[in-house]
Amino acid sequence: MSMQALFGQLLVGLINGSFYAMLSLGLAIIFGLLGITNIAQGAFYMLGGFTTWMLFRWAGIGYFWALLLVPVIVGLVGAAIEKTLLRRVYNLDHMYGLLLTFGIMMFIQGMFVYFFATAGRPYAVPPELGGAYNLGFMFLPKYRGWVVLASVVFCFATWFAIEKTSLGRTLRAATENPTLTRAFGVNVPGLMTVGFGIGVALAGAAGVLAAPIYPVSPLMGADLIIVVFAVVVVGGMGSILGSIVTSMMLGLLEGLTKVVYPQGSNMVIFVIMFVVLLIRPAGLFGRER
Amino acid sequence: MSQETLQATSPVTAPGLKSAGRDLTLVWYGLGIAALLAAPFFFYPIFLVKVLCFALFACAFNLLLGSCGLLSFGHAAFFGAAGYVAGHAAKEWGLPFEAALVCGTAAAAAVGLLFGYVSVRRQGLQFAMITLALAQLVYFLALQLPFTHAEDGLSAIPRGKVLGTFDLDNIFVLYYATAVVFLIGFVAMHRMTNSTFGQLLKAIRDNEPRAISLGYEVHRYKLMAFVLSATMAGLAGSTKAIAFKIVALTDVHWSTSGSVILMTLLGGLGTLFGPVVGAAVVVSMEDYLADSGLPINAVIGAIFILCILLFRRGIVGEIQHRFGKR
Numbered sequence: 319m320s321m322q323a324l325f326g327q328l329l330v331g332l333i334n335g336s337f338y339a340m341l342s343l344g345l346a347i348i349f350g351l352l353g354i355t356n357i358a359q360g361a362f363y364m365l366g367g368f369t370t371w372m373l374f375r376w377a378g379i380g381y382f383w384a385l386l387l388v389p390v391i392v393g394l395v396g397a398a399i400e401k402t403l404l405r406r407v408y409n410l411d412h413m414y415g416l417l418l419t420f421g422i423m424m425f426i427q428g429m430f431v432y433f434f435a436t437a438g439r440p441y442a443v444p445p446e447l448g449g450a451y452n453l454g455f456m457f458l459p460k461y462r463g464w465v466v467l468a469s470v471v472f473c474f475a476t477w478f479a480i481e482k483t484s485l486g487r488t489l490r491a492a493t494e495n496p497t498l499t500r501a502f503g504v505n506v507p508g509l510m511t512v513g514f515g516i517g518v519a520l521a522g523a524a525g526v527l528a529a530p531i532y533p534v535s536p537l538m539g540a541d542l543i544i545v546v547f548a549v550v551v552v553g554g555m556g557s558i559l560g561s562i563v564t565s566m567m568l569g570l571l572e573g574l575t576k577v578v579y580p581q582g583s584n585m586v587i588f589v590i591m592f593v594v595l596l597i598r599p600a601g602l603f604g605r606e607r
Numbered sequence: 608m609s610q611e612t613l614q615a616t617s618p619v620t621a622p623g624l625k626s627a628g629r630d631l632t633l634v635w636y637g638l639g640i641a642a643l644l645a646a647p648f649f650f651y652p653i654f655l656v657k658v659l660c661f662a663l664f665a666c667a668f669n670l671l672l673g674s675c676g677l678l679s680f681g682h683a684a685f686f687g688a689a690g691y692v693a694g695h696a697a698k699e700w701g702l703p704f705e706a707a708l709v710c711g712t713a714a715a716a717a718v719g720l721l722f723g724y725v726s727v728r729r730q731g732l733q734f735a736m737i738t739l740a741l742a743q744l745v746y747f748l749a750l751q752l753p754f755t756h757a758e759d760g761l762s763a764i765p766r767g768k769v770l771g772t773f774d775l776d777n778i779f780v781l782y783y784a785t786a787v788v789f790l791i792g793f794v795a796m797h798r799m800t801n802s803t804f805g806q807l808l809k810a811i812r813d814n815e816p817r818a819i820s821l822g823y824e825v826h827r828y829k830l831m832a833f834v835l836s837a838t839m840a841g842l843a844g845s846t847k848a849i850a851f852k853i854v855a856l857t858d859v860h861w862s863t864s865g866s867v868i869l870m871t872l873l874g875g876l877g878t879l880f881g882p883v884v885g886a887a888v889v890v891s892m893e894d895y896l897a898d899s900g901l902p903i904n905a906v907i908g909a910i911f912i913l914c915i916l917l918f919r920r921g922i923v924g925e926i927q928h929r930f931g932k933r
Contacts, residue, residue: 413731544739
């Protein structure tokens with residue numbers, strides 16, 4: 319096998335890992351704050367990709383503006399959904415939250431399939447990021463490098479916002495003890511809306527980054543979310559840095575499998591999950607409660 | 608599942624009501640069997656076969672959720688895997704109807720044991736995520752293993768004859784054979800729910816630490832329930848494969864897992880007849896929507912949302928609640 323192919327696949331793995339990281343980070347924030355496992359995260363990723371495509375097609379708004387606007391749009395859609403639907407299931411069993419987001423996912427994806435059919439739509443790589451660098455051992459397409467870089471920045475910014483800013487401190491307080499936080503005069507329901515918005519905005523941003531690489535289609539997030547679930551189980555709930563590291567690692571492993579044993583590439587993450595559950599049921603970075 | 612909904616919808620097994628409940632259950636059984644016998648004279652038998660297969664599938668799902676409180680998001684794996692094995696056994700090995708069902712069901716039990724072993728140690732949402740991911744593994748296997756024929760699936764599976772004499776290509780024979788399979792599965796599950804084992808599962812569901820402190824090996828009982836549920840889902844999948852002569856990737860797809868959840872939810876979680884009613888409603892709805900040109904998945908999603916926000920008890924649960932039956 320050529321080195322070119324190996325590094326090429328590892329790069330694809332790193333990119334997929336970046337998407338896993340952004341989606342699982344959003345999941346973790348939402349789960350921490352709302353106690354809901356948002357299975358619709360994949361649908362919001364698709365929404366991000368599609369909004370990027372629509373902005374360009376119908377309004378002539380290019381990639382970089384989309385990168386700024388789309389997360390805000392997707393976040394607002396998410397906030398609206400939280401305010402109207404999710405809010406009603408907080409005092410019920412966690413199971414209903416999962417089922418509700420499953421319904422939301424089916425609805426969003428079903429509507430997009432109805433109006434846009436399942437065929438993928440191409441989105442051009444922005445000219446500023448076209449071309450490739452020659453690294454000696456391989457050609458690195460500029461855009462692919464950019465995706466990895468941008469997602470690291472997004473993840474780091476989110477981590478920074480949660481761990482180091484006052485909004486983040488309030489968010490963490492609300493996660494830890496909502497009743498007490500409320501007693502201090504903090505608007506916890508409002509925070510939950512914001513938290514859900516941020517969580518899905520991350521998925522939306524991942525959708526923008528994905529648009530020039532993967533064809534934009536209504537079902538682009540349908541299978542992705544299941545892989546992300548497996549990644550979250552492998553990493554274990556509760557550690558932000560842990561979930562990012564796990565995402566990248568599993569993405570790379572997936573890329574490596576594509577070179578060594580292509581038939582197994584879409585299964586490898588699930589097999590790893592199986593093994594991790596056997597050995598460490600709480601996940602690599604999780605704590606046993 | 609929240610405590611109060613369970614109390615409201617739990618089957619008729621409260622200690623004091625035991626004998627009265629049993630009489631009432633017998634009445635329901637009589638009515639049910641009469642309905643099963645008469646149904647093909649009022650509805651198209653093939654449609655009913657589909658309803659019965661999915662009703663059994665939904666009952667199997669409900670068994671795990673109702674008695675253990677475990678929400679599986681991957682039951683299509685057992686349904687579909689059993690279908691593939693049963694179909695392969697009937698088509699390539701030339702096994703008769705009954706033997707093919709046994710092969711399929713056994714395969715589902717084996718997959719259930721494997722998946723249950725790693726998943727029952729986790730609870731709640733993690734359990735749902737794990738089962739969903741494991742089911743996706745089965746989906747990819749079905750896409751790549753040689754005997755499942757990838758996108759083409761298995762088709763033209765011979766139905767064969769029941770007991771070597773009654774030809775299943777006669778749709779009435781097919782219907783009654785399916786009805787017998789359904790009844791066997793249904794009664795087995797109902798008896799299990801009301802057995803000591805079933806009571807123990809409820810105790811674990813309601814207060815796991817307490818069951819542990821009483822010396823029960825909780826994970827083992829949960830695993831048994833999981834395998835039983837997978838086995839019954841497999842029986843449903845095998846029957847469906849033979850009755851419709853086809854197994855395709857949709858049978859192992861997560862949307863089928865979602866569909867069976869919707870059936871149970873719509874009919875009434877944790878109720879005895881809820882999954883059957885839910886299956887009938889969802890199957891008829893899918894048949895109707897298929898020709899209507901409406902976006903079927905979006906409609907199903909919308910029903911999911913409405914059901915959870917406004918109608919959590921489901922059809923049967925709501926009826927039981929209205930009439931004050933506990």
